[in-house]
Amino acid sequence: MSLSGTHSKSSRGAISYRLVRRQHCTGALSTFLRRWGVFLTIGILLAGPGAPALAAGTVLPLFWSLSHPASMLAAVMVYALLIALLLGSASHLLWPVAWAQIERTLPIPPRQILLADLEMLLLALMPLGVLMTAGAALLLWQTPDWLRPVAAMAPISLGAVMLGSVGLAMTGLQHWRRKASGRKGSQNPAPASALVARVRHWAWVLLWAPLRRGVAPRTARAALLGGAALLVVALLPTLSAVPVTQSLMLFSALAWTVVIRVDALARQELEPLHRECRMLALNGRALQGARAALALVPALCGLTLALLPLLWAPVRPLILLLFIGVTLTAWGIQLGSANADATTQSTRWVLSVALSVALASEVVP
């Protein structure tokens, strides 16, 4: 048998790398749909009459910007960046980082890897792409007066957004791939006595160090980005002309998302480490509390800031108290119920966010 023979492409039963990636992606998608399918269907049914407006709304700011070249360029870039970030947030579904080292050892042609990456990104982009294209078609079909002079530019700008977002997401994915398969990072060794003196509290070892040293990278990233986004939304009425009610509604929906996301990632990334510490003389509740605090701190800081503008606004005190009470209780229930099944969790999420946003809309008369 020749060991250096050429590769036969007609091996029976062979599965291509792209198929492996596609199977992984569709598996993740079906898990997502099993959890959220019912609510998506209900949402589409409820939004039925308003669906065209919703679709058109996704491209409205882009088309508004077409009248000035500078604003058009900025809008295209912001759109592309936001969509790329959205795709990037699902990168663990598009390409699991655990595959990094083994993939480098397999004789997979780089072209196949690139094509598979591109295919997965296009697959992930498709729902939003369809929605935006439908919105654009709607606006161009019943062209409003302000759009008529620049209507020819609309499809071009949409195409540029799609191309730009795929390009940015591809660049990000390649960067992530290189980073994941690169050399193992470590700090220069510090004197042992200094290290021993620094490790004084379990929270340093089991919470802070894992976040700083890349054991729980996605948790750290989500907490930081989520916290920053919440601060921006909380400060919107102070920084711009956005009404307090809208800002509070947006805040309550976003805060809920941040709490759920950080909590889920902390469970995923930190809980295995904490489980290994069961045999240590540590209070399990304290570990659970520390994980919960991680999800709660950005939201609590944001809530404090979001409530500040209400000091100078006329409010309904009872509704305000109800809003704060419901929001905090919902966060508490979410963080305290680790083992609820997917359906129960998603039902609770939908109800809680709906109630919280509804109350937020009634705080200011």
Added chain:
Amino acid sequence: MNAPALGAMLCVRDLVFAYPGHPLFDGFNGVFGGGLTWVQGANGSGKSTLLKLLAGALEPRSGTLEVLGIDAAQEPLAYRRNIFWCGPDALPFEHLLAAEYFGFLQGLYPNFDSDAVADHLAGFRLRDQMAIPIGKMSTGTRRKVWLTAALVVGCATVLLDEPMNALDGNSSLYLRQRLNRAAMQRERCWIVASHVEPCQDVSVLNTLTLP
């Protein structure tokens, strides 16, 4: 390292690699011939890193790697077609069935021996696991799937990192038998990294002890 008894299959020249703040290989040279080479050393001596470097999972700072005269830097795909790495942990690709994983490898390795798969599945008692996703298998079973792949890919060089990890008694015995046969093969190079001494029932051609 002892001089190889037969012609070189895998050549390593001036390999340099360091983790930040922790240099590991500084001008490492080695020639691996056909048969079985046992790489041993204490924890942290660089056994796993060496195998990852040889397989291409890690990139050296400098140095040359050649398998059957194929340079890893010049012809990375041809190099990888001739070398297979079985890592020390559980196999990734959790969403695939074991059979699909073998199908995937069949498409990548020209000398994949699909007829031998059934024998090794029987040897490792894996036959009834073929329809189970890899992610739902136990750690030991996932290791056995990966080891089966290593036995059938037909590469010139096969790298096994701590192959006995997580194996039950029967599977361990079966693997030792296969390694014993591998030691007799002169057309293939098998490199096993382990923190333990070579098993007494396995004939080892060379040993490489990392300091």
